[in-house]
Amino acid sequence: MRAMTIPTKGELAWSEVPDPVPGPDEVLIRTAATAVNRADLLQVAGFYPPPPGAPEYPGLECSGTVVHAAGGWRDGAEVCALLGGGGYAELVAVPAAHVLPVPSGIDVVTAGGLPEVACTVWSNLTMVAGLQAGETVLIHGGGSGIGTFAIQYAKALGARVVTTARAVKHERLRELGADVCLDYTVDDFTEVGADVVLDIMGASYLERNVRALATGGRLVVIGLQGGTKAELNLGALLAKRASVAATALRARPAAEKAEIVAGVRRDVWPLLESGAIRPVVDRTLPLAEAAAAQAVVAAGAHVGKVLLVAG
Structure with missing residues (x-):
């Protein structure tokens, strides 16, 4: 098969590589699409190696057709999957418990951008933060x-x-349901009074995120685009009876990922199938043009997912 390898730090190459061999509880998927995530950019730059046992190629999600079934899946089924790596390839082997059906009403290519984002959002807003109806959530990025x-x-x-x-993105985000849109280059978000903050920045936003929390608020850090180290005022946290959590999805044990995938199928897939959540795709590019797709994500001008289509 062909896959997007990293021959040297900072480079991608479309190469012939051995086909993956699925284990006894693994499904083999012929890839229809994958998506570019910022973790992929970090991996190519040499800063985010895959966890032990994961393929060395980038790609944290994929969609496609089952060509070797396991765990109740059948050959020929259209599926999507959460991966530890390897999505930038024509074939991928993945534990059956990390596989999801393509939601009804959504095409198989679009589904290639669903597993990582759905699992990240559900695991943090629901499983970690316990976001409830009537609460205020501040979502960065x-x-x-x-x-x-x-x-x-x-x-x-x-x-x-x-x-x-x-x-420039505010009108689109209001269409998706945002009640308030703030321009992070000029607007102050510290007076929001958020019950939950979902943060992709890390260090550079830590102090302001704590100020933005309401009493009993929960700050969940899922990215470090603004650095890894900052001073935390524990007094401010105590005064608000607030909490800070930091999570990553890729390195979780397989059993934890299976639990998250099951929760997503139960709670999120019905919202996709009803149209309450609509996948947002900025653009699609051929898998062989992964470097160009990563440049789009690095520039930050896109809205939604950037997909890579195999074949």
Whole structure:
């Protein structure tokens, strides 16, 4: 098969590589599409190696057709899957418990951009933060794949949604359900009074995120685009009886990922099938043009997911 390898740090190459051999509890999928996530950019740059046992190729999700079935799946089924790596390839082997059906009403290519974002959003807003109807959530990076999905999911839960993004993206984000859009280059978000903050920035936003929390608020850090180290005022946290959590999805044990996938299928897939959540795709490019697709994501001008189509 062909896959997008990393011959040297910072480079991608479309190469012939051995086909993956599925284990006894693994499904083999012929890839229809995958998506570009910021973790892929970090991996290519040499900063985010795959977890032990995962393929060395980038790609944290995929969609396609089952060509070797296991775990109750059947050959020929159209599916999508959460991956530890390997999505930038024509074939991928993945534990059966990390596979999802393509939601009804959504085409198989579009489904290639669903598993990572759905699992990230559900595991953080529901499993970690316990976001409830009537609460206010502050979502940073609203125009990203995570942001566009999180806005819709939070709205479907009945939350009030505040998001930060460049002003040019605000109209689109309001269409997705954002109640308030703030331009992070000029607007102050510290007075939001958020019950939950979903943060992609890390260090550079830590102090302001704590100030933005309401009493009993929960800050969940899922990205470190603004750095890894900052000073935390524990007094401010104590005064608000607030909490800070930091999570990553890729390195979780297989059993935890299976639990998240099951929760997504139960809670999120019905919202996709009813149209309460609509996948947002900025553009699609051939898998062989992964470097160009990653440049789009690096520039940050996109809204939603950037997909890579195999074949």
